[in-house]
Amino acid sequence: MPEDLDPVIHAPARLRVVASLAALGRGDEVAFPKLRKLLDMTAGNLSTHLRKLEDAGYVRVTKTHEGRTPVTYLALTDNGRTAFADYQAALMDLLKGAQ
């Protein structure tokens, strides 16, 4: 793996998670079940990847209640957005280098 590609984002499943969250507006959050459905992952698998992204400071996890139902909302942090932008820039550089 090239040195300049962020290994936290580079894993395929996490790349899809980060890309999806980056498509939301700043200040927007998505509920866990909606994200899970969008990505077509199992809940356990998605949780594992979200934990890694949270540990890296890229994803903010907010646990709350709507009525009596517990809901988890997810959003990209500013650091996460920057890291994703850097990751895409690195890919673009690789693409230019290859041509």
Next chain:
Amino acid sequence: MTTDPTRPPEPAEGPSASAEPGRPADGAGLDPAGTLRLIRQQQEAARDATEPDGRLLFGAWGLAWVIGYLAMWTTARETGSPAPWAGWVFACCIAGATTFTIVHSITRTAGTRGTSARVGALYGWTWFLAFTALGVVLGAMGNAGASPEIMAIAANGFACVIVGLMYIAGGLLFEENRMALVGGWMLVAAVLAAFAGMPTTYLVMAVAGGGGFLVMVAVEQVLRARRRSEGGVRRA
């Protein structure tokens, strides 16, 4: 579940995640173009899942205006004023488009919260309040003795002005220039309809107003296809 943070083996990924083209594999398999394409596709899917589809909304309102106003125009052309059934057709078209807009927007944005959801809810309520207020004002004008012709010009003109201003406001709120452009066009349509004279006003509303929405369906479709082929990262 793995706990090795350095080298996640992507366990039990599910069929969709592991078998996609452009999969960023470690080492030699890296394909930057494919990975960028994958990112674009994923973001497109995320937007489809969380944002209303402009094509569907423009399409619903375009059809409602074209069908509703053409019904009014064809019957008014024969007798001088629209037939009652044409009024019902018009009312049903508007009610249908309104219902579709609300259901579609709520379905798409369900499971999200934050700035966009708050702004979107407020925006939706503003439409409702504006047209409620318009209805009350028109009622007052009728009570004060406004003739059917004045009522028709006022109802169509003010409705067009509200639509125009709300679309411009929406364009500003959601940073969608095309939406603001439609708003500007609706203000033009309001002026054209007001000066057309009855019953041509209805025809102008159908063609300029409804037609304007339908043109936007085509524009949205073209832009979407172009975005698909070229890509481009969303405004962040």
